[in-house]
Each structure stands twice: as structure tokens, then as C-alpha cells.
Amino acid sequence: xxxxxxxxxxxxxxxxxxxxxxxxxxxxxxxxxxxxxxxxxxxxxxxxxxxxxxxxxxxxxxxxxxxxxxxxxxxxxxxxxxxxxxxxxxxxxxxxxxxxxxxxxxxxxxxxxxxxxxxxxxxxxxxxxxxxxxxxxxxxxxxxxxxxxxxxxxxxxxxxxxxxxxxxxxxxxxxxxxxxxxxxxxxxxxxxxxxxxxxxxxxxxxxxxxxxxxxxxxxxxxxxxxxxxxxxxxxxxxxxxxxxxxxxxxxxxxxxxxxxxxxxxxxxxx
Amino acid sequence: xxxxxxxxxxxxxxxxxxxxxxxxxxxxxxxxxxxxxxxxxxxxxxxxxxxxxxxxxxxxxxxxxxxxxxxxxxxxxxxxxxxxxxxxxxxxxxxxxxxxxxxxxxxxxxxxxxxxxxxxxxxxxxxxxxxxxxxxxxxxxxxxxxxxxxxxxxxxxxxxxxxxxxxxxxxxxxxxxxxxxxxxxxxxxxxxxxxxxxxxxxxxxxxxxxxxxxxxxxxxxxxxxxxxxxxxxxxxxxxxxxxxxxxxxxxxxxxxxxxx
Numbered sequence: 001x002x003x004x005x006x007x008x009x010x011x012x013x014x015x016x017x018x019x020x021x022x023x024x025x026x027x028x029x030x031x032x033x034x035x036x037x038x039x040x041x042x043x044x045x046x047x048x049x050x051x052x053x054x055x056x057x058x059x060x061x062x063x064x065x066x067x068x069x070x071x072x073x074x075x076x077x078x079x080x081x082x083x084x085x086x087x088x089x090x091x092x093x094x095x096x097x098x099x100x101x102x103x104x105x106x107x108x109x110x111x112x113x114x115x116x117x118x119x120x121x122x123x124x125x126x127x128x129x130x131x132x133x134x135x136x137x138x139x140x141x142x143x144x145x146x147x148x149x150x151x152x153x154x155x156x157x158x159x160x161x162x163x164x165x166x167x168x169x170x171x172x173x174x175x176x177x178x179x180x181x182x183x184x185x186x187x188x189x190x191x192x193x194x195x196x197x198x199x200x201x202x203x204x205x206x207x208x209x210x211x212x213x214x215x216x217x218x219x220x221x222x223x224x225x226x227x228x229x230x231x232x233x234x235x236x237x238x239x240x241x242x243x244x245x246x247x248x249x250x251x252x253x254x255x256x257x258x259x260x261x262x263x264x265x266x267x268x269x270x
Numbered sequence: 271x272x273x274x275x276x277x278x279x280x281x282x283x284x285x286x287x288x289x290x291x292x293x294x295x296x297x298x299x300x301x302x303x304x305x306x307x308x309x310x311x312x313x314x315x316x317x318x319x320x321x322x323x324x325x326x327x328x329x330x331x332x333x334x335x336x337x338x339x340x341x342x343x344x345x346x347x348x349x350x351x352x353x354x355x356x357x358x359x360x361x362x363x364x365x366x367x368x369x370x371x372x373x374x375x376x377x378x379x380x381x382x383x384x385x386x387x388x389x390x391x392x393x394x395x396x397x398x399x400x401x402x403x404x405x406x407x408x409x410x411x412x413x414x415x416x417x418x419x420x421x422x423x424x425x426x427x428x429x430x431x432x433x434x435x436x437x438x439x440x441x442x443x444x445x446x447x448x449x450x451x452x453x454x455x456x457x458x459x460x461x462x463x464x465x466x467x468x469x470x471x472x473x474x475x476x477x478x479x480x481x482x483x484x485x486x487x488x489x490x491x492x493x494x495x496x497x498x499x500x501x502x503x504x505x506x507x508x509x510x511x512x513x514x515x516x517x518x519x520x521x522x523x524x525x526x527x528x529x530x
Binding site for chain 2: 106
């Protein structure tokens with residue numbers, strides 16, 4: 001095997017893992033497949049992941065997701081993990097089709113690592129935010145066919161500004177920075193209402209809340225979403241499956257232990 | 271003219287001599303196992319010589335920076351695409367070196383009208399679970415030397431590269447006499463520094479020379495520490511993340527090494 005020539009360092013492709021995958025024909029099939037069948041719309045109920053939320057509090061950004069994956073009115077999986085660690089200081093949470101979303105997370109994770117290893121510096125936060133945006137845009141032709149829609153949240157710690165930041169996207173890849181909170185997925189209208197209300201008229205604004213208060217609010221908001229949205233799992237009271245809650249701050253990412261969530265749930269939500 | 275077999279052999283020999291001459295001043299690199307993983311160590315003046323390749327693979331190189339860069343990028347691209355297409359568990363140093371890098375280096379070396387790679391590399395891989403750590407030297411002609419483990423031989427817990435065979439041999443002799451894996455990182459750093467000093471001091475000496483005296487070594491160590499910056503990195507078993515590479519800062523380890 002011949003070693004491939006190194007790409008020109010001046011090329012914008014230097015350090016771009018997605019470009020490397022495309023060059024090797026390994027990029028997850030999206031646009032090409034869509035061209036082959038331009039008029040086909042989704043013929044079956046796709047597996048969907050639902051309801052994720054994130055908000056800023058005194059200790060950083062809290063990101064939470066229920067555990068349910070559905071296809072139409074069938075529950076496919078009740079232990080889905082929708083809050084994914086991309087690197088030490090970035091989290092991606094997904095609502096939409098997990099098949100596409102998990103692949104995106106995989107590309108993203110490798111992109112950041114590849115950039116750091118090849119360019120010998122960390123990718124900037126803006127670069128990371130844009131990288132996810134580009135992946136969503138590449139997925140556009142699938143979205144137009146009604147297959148593989150993904151609407152993620154992205155949370156990361158910004159070392160330059162020394163703050164945790166939170167972004168949400170639409171299915172076409174537009175990125176928006178959230179001031180206080182963000183939620184996507186089928187249960188998100190309820191969650192957004194709860195967070196808006198709590199932020200405006202609750203005991204104190206979200207950014208002033210302590211971690212214990214933030215966790216209670218996240219569990220209650222997901223429970224509210226599950227009340228009216230069958231696609232949101234909420235808390236499975238018998239199976240003891242609790243939402244995934246992760247917190248991102250300067251020290252990195254922390255996942256809340258299930259037994260702690262169980263305790264808080266029994267005391268504050270049930 | 272080099273279509274004739276004798277001429278071809280001569281051309282290869284000339285080329286080998288030329289490359290060895292180019293590499294002869296290369297500052298040594300030492301790698302060894304310690305309690306929590308692998309330490310890579312060198313002293314240098316200008317450019318970075320130790321690099322992260324993948325989650326559990328690291329690299330050190332001496333030679334022409336352009337050639338080291340080409341090989342480094344090839345190694346990163348190969349491991350990253352493999353790790354993405356299959357899984358990080360499927361990435362292995364053995365396959366990277368034997369099936370991809372070595373044949374390419376050999377081909378470049380023997381195509382006498384083309385340019386060879388002016389580089390000598392040391393690859394290390396942190397073993398998973400109970401698996402031993404791997405140390406692998408890959409030369410400009412594609413030849414490979416590993417830390418053993420074949421035919422019931424015990425694995426050596428170190429690997430080195432240097433500008434000359436004599437220097438590398440002296441470094442290996444020193445490391446064989448040490449108790450490895452080193453218990454602590456501090457212990458490993460001290461051993462690595464001594465090994466580097468031996469390697470550096472013997473770059474210019476004759477292979478029949480004995481090891482330099484302890485006084486000579488201490489003097490050379492003090493001189494070099496003062497004049498060069500320390501470059502070191504570890505692959506840590508205890509890392510919470512899949513990526514185990516951590517570069518050590520000069521300021522973080524210098525006081526401990528200078529105190530000795």
C-alpha cells in the first residue's frame with residue numbers, strides 16, 4: 001500500500017475528518033442515497049428519540065434526556081442514551097432518529113480528536129459548533145424526505161470566555177445560542193413552557209439555582225412532558241429507569257448516578 | 271546503470287550510508303513502562319518530537335521533520351479511519367506498523383530514483399487489560415524491532431531510538447539493568463533521563479567504549495538539562511477517557527529531575 005500524500009497544509013481540509021472520510025468513500029451515506037430515490041418518502045414509522053432539555057444554572061449547564069425511543073406508537077427501547085459525551089468538555093443531546101444521530105455523534109467525536117491529533121491544537125468552540133452544523137446540513141436531503149431528522153442540542157465549556165455555553169439547532173443546521181435554556185423533541189413544548197415559567201416567575205432565575213434545585217427541576221420538567229407526550233419516557237417507576245442527567249462545567253462532564261436520581265425522584269417528584 | 275544487480279546493491283548501500291549519516295545526530299528518545307502506563311521522554315531544543323497517534327498509541331521520531339510529518343499524518347489517518355469504521359478496540363499498533371507503514375517505507379527506500387524517508391520512529395501502544403505494552407522501532411527501510419514476546423521470551427518493558435546503533439544499544443543495556451516497570455512516574459522519569467543522557471553521550475563514541483563514568487554522566491546531565499527543554503508524555507491506564515495520552519509540561523517535571 002502506498003501512503004497517501006499529505007494534504008496541503010494550507011488546504012481547508014487539513015485536520016478535517018469528514019473530508020478524510022469523504023476522500024476514502026467512508027462518509028455515512030446521506031446525500032448520495034437520497035439522489036437515488038428523490039421522491040420516496042418515509043414508508044414506515046422510524047425509530048425516534050424524544051425530549052431533551054438543557055439549561056444554565058449556577059454550576060454550569062445541565063443537560064437531561066428521557067430514555068425512550070419510539071417508532072410510531074410502539075416503544076422500541078426504554079434505556080436509550082440521548083445525552084452523548086463528545087469530548088472532555090462537550091456534550092451533544094439528540095432528539096430525532098437515533099440511527100442518524102448516533103452516527104453524527106461518532107463523526108463529531110472523531111472529528112475533534114482527529115483535529116487535535118493532526119493539528120496539535122484543540123479545535124475552537126466555534127469550530128466545534130460549526131462542525132455539528134455542517135453534519136446537519138449534509139443530512140438535509142434525508143430530512144426533506146422525512147427520514148433521519150435530527151434536532152440536537154450542544155453544550156460545551158468555553159475556556160476563552162470561562163463560561164459554559166449552550167446551543168440548539170434546527171434540522172437544516174442553523175445554530176442558535178441559548179441564553180437560558182433549550183429543549184427539543186416531541187415533548188419539548190411542555191418542557192419549554194415549564195422552563196420559561198420557572199425562569200420568569202419561579203423562586204429564582206435558572207442561572208441562580210444550585211445543582212440540587214436544577215436536578216429537581218429537570219426531573220419535574222421531563223415528568224411534565226411525559227404526562228401528555230406518549231413518546232417521552234419520563235421515569236419508569238417499576239423498572240427504575242431514570243433520565244440521564246449530565247452537568248458540564250470547567251472541570252469537565254459529570255454524570256449523575258442513578259441512585260442519587262432515584263433518591264431525589266422519590267423525595268421531590270413522585 | 272542500476273539495472274545491473276551489483277549496481278543496485280551498491281546504490282542501496284550508498285543510500286543507507288547517506289541516511290544513517292543524516293540521522294546520526296538525532297537526539298535519543300526513550301520509552302518505558304511504569305505503574306500507570308507508558309512514559310515517552312526526550313530532551314530537545316527546537317521542535318516537538320513526541321506525538322499522540324490514537325487513543326492508546328503514541329509516537330516519537332527523529333530525522334527530517336517533513337518525513338516525520340508525513341508518517342505521523344499517515345499513522346493518524348489510518349488509525350482514525352479504522353477506529354471510526356470499526357471500533358477503537360480494532361486499532362492496533364501491530365497492524366499499523368506491519369501492514370501499512372513498513373511496506374511503504376521499504377518501497378520508498380528501495381526505489382532508488384525516488385526519495386526515501388529520512389526518519390526513524392518509535393511507536394508505543396498501551397496494552398488493554400492484562401495485555402503487555404508494545405514498543406516498536408520502525409526504521410527508514412521498513413525494518414521493525416519490537417519488544418519481544420515471541421517464542422516464550424518475556425516482553426521487554428522499554429523501547430528506544432537514537433541516531434546511532436551504538437547509542438541505542440547502550441541505552442537498551444542501561445534499561446535492561448533497571449527494575450521495570452518503574453513503580454512511579456517520578457521513578458520512570460529519572461530512569462528515562464539517565465537513559466537519554468547515556469544515549470546522547472554515546473552518540474559520538476565508539477561501540478567498544480565502556481559506558482561513561484558516573485561523574486561524566488552527571489556532568490552531561492546537568493549541562494543538557496540547563497540547555498534543552500524536556501519533552502515528555504504519558505499514556506495512562508487510569509485515564510477516565512478512551513484517549514490516554516497526556517503531555518507533561520517542562521515546568522511540571524523539571525524541579526524533580528534537577529533536584530537529583
